[in-house]
Amino acid sequence: MKINVLTLFPDMFTPLQVSMLGRGLEDGKWDLNLVNFRNFTTDVHHHVDDTPYGGGAGMVLQIMPIKKALDSLENRGKVIITAPQGKTFNEEIAQEWSQEENLTFICGHYEGFDQRVYDLADEVVSIGDYVLTGGELPTMSMIDATVRLLPGILGNAASPVDESFSHGLLEYPQYTRPAEFEGKKVPEVLTSGNHQKIAQWRHKEALRATYLRRPDLLAKKELTKEEKEMLAEIKAEVEK
Incomplete structure (x- = not known):
């Protein structure tokens, strides 16, 4: 280009x-x-x-x-x-x-x-x-x-795919070492090695971040059945 x-x-x-x-x-x-x-x-x-x-x-x-x-x-x-x-x-x-x-x-x-x-x-x-x-x-x-979306610019082809707005949602939270800092721990699911559960957790947290910070984006997005169920859980958790 x-x-x-x-x-x-x-x-x-x-x-x-x-x-x-x-x-x-x-x-x-x-x-x-x-x-x-x-x-x-x-x-x-x-x-x-x-x-x-x-x-x-x-x-x-x-x-x-x-x-x-x-x-x-x-x-x-x-x-x-x-x-x-x-x-x-x-x-x-x-x-x-x-x-x-x-x-x-x-x-x-x-x-x-x-x-x-x-x-x-x-x-x-x-x-x-x-x-x-x-x-x-x-x-x-x-x-x-x-x-940054051009091939080879970011070095990791998956990087732009997973980022904020790529799927109409904000990005899920990210963590790195140390696993605990000043009493704050990395969510256990991320260290579990269970990739399916990690993917589900990331999807739900992306929905949570979008619901809390950019609800206007959710209004534009066509949610799947699974996403609607996740969003209902998030709303219940937030209202507690």
């Missing part, structure tokens, strides 16, 4: 070049192409913004340098703008994007884009109902969530 990012601040993307994603870059499992669209301006001062027609506070990003930067790409693939008015990013979208060969993100700044920039995009996506100073941080979050 090749990911292009049109941004005024390419230096902000260093976090994507370290840790597991960084190793993936070095190993050629994905490619990151950072494009500063200020380089596509034509005036002496390299302006990328201007005052809005009709008046108002702040500056608006011009379409011309962004369009030229986009046209310079060999393979742009799906073009994405990060903006508060977009649909909310989630694991389903990350899964969908991870199947693409090329993605291109356009990062905004100042008071936003000239409206005609949105006509260049295939999707407008948000990471939540709040406003940041620019599109770089949301773009990095979306790239991280997408690239």
Whole structure:
């Protein structure tokens, strides 16, 4: 997968070049192409913004340098703008994007884009109902969530399958050594060696975590008969 990012601040993307994603870059499992669209301006001062027609506070990003930067790409693939008015990013979208060969993100700044920039995009996506100073941080979050799903990035093929949201539930609790710390013990079932019971316990605890912290996710999920029985037990335990 090749990911292009049109941004005024390419230096902000260093976090994507370290840790597991960084190793993936070095190993050629994905490619990151950072494009500063200020380089596509034509005036002496390299302006990328201007005052809005009709008046108002702040500056608006011009379409011309962004369009030229986009046209310079060999393979742009799906073009994405990060903006508060977009649909909310989630694991389903990350899964969908991870199947693409090329993605291109356009990062905004100042008071936003000239409206005609949105006509260049295939999707407008948000990471939540709040406003940041620019599109770089949301773009990095979306790239991280997408690239980590690529084969070989995490090292363990099962890792993304078992994680939060992969099955519409939050992840079950995890434990490691020591088996007891300051009086708090690891649940016995996890040290029992009985893989069937461990799987059942993890499933129930994932349901419990979702019920307690994100009940909205349960409302969207079609529960199996077994899950409904587990959920009834959880509700009874919580109400005690």
